[in-house]
Amino acid sequence: MNTKYKRILIKLSGEAIGKENGRDIDSKKLEKVVKQLVNIHDLGVQIAIVIGAGNFWRGKYGEEYMERTTSDYMGMLATTLNALAIQDMIESKGIQTSVMSAIEMREIAEPYIRRKAIKHLQHGRIVIFACGTGNPYFTTDSAAALRALEIESEAIFLAKNVDGVYNKDPKVFPDAIKYDDITYLKVVEEKLLVMDATAVTLCMENNMPIYVFALNENKSIERVLMGEKIGTRIEG
Helix, strand or coil, X not given: CCCCCCEEEEEECHHHHCCCCCCCCCHHHHHHHHHHHHHHHCCCCXXXXXXXXXXXXXXXXXXXXCCHHHHHHHHHHXXXXXXXXXXXXXHCCCCCEEEEECCCCCCCCEECCHXXXXXXXHCCCEEEEXXXXXXXXXXXXXXXXXXXXXXXXXXXXXXXXXXXXXXXXXCCCCCCCEECEECHHHHHHCCCCCCCHHHHHHHHHCCXXXXXXXXXXXXXXXXXXXXXXXXXXXXX
């Protein structure tokens, strides 16, 4: 079966595998996500993942009493919890993985080395990037854009809780308009809540297509991969 892309980077939020209260890990959600990953891996697609940590920690949690860099480092470390959970679930399905961390912690993850990450992908391993870029003031969105470019991914799949990009928050405004296609520049100029401006600009400067879609839709990752028009495509 022919797929539109052979190497992709999937950006997952911590909430994608979090419990309904927004905290901790929901094993059923995790298994549902991993099932999709296994299916597309079996199609011969090389998969890299950047995972957030919103189900454990966000920088804003410490805004009132904590120095920003400390809060950001805590968020980076929290991504490792999600990365290890995804790794464990994927490997329980018989697929090899590698967790690569931007912050060195050799006992539980490999240090991120670009050439080694590409080798893992070429050998059919799913690579999970933890700890963002390893730098404070940069989000996991920026990490996704950076890693996608470094590993020569063909596209970024941005799996979210909403089914695409809207001109305003569809949860608040019933008349919100969904875009099927939109340019990077319009996302930045209209300050649409897709990815942060740094990430979108990096993708724009390097012509990296971004697909935004709802993770909880049936086989959504597979459908985008096969070229079905769901969600929103950001390009041009």
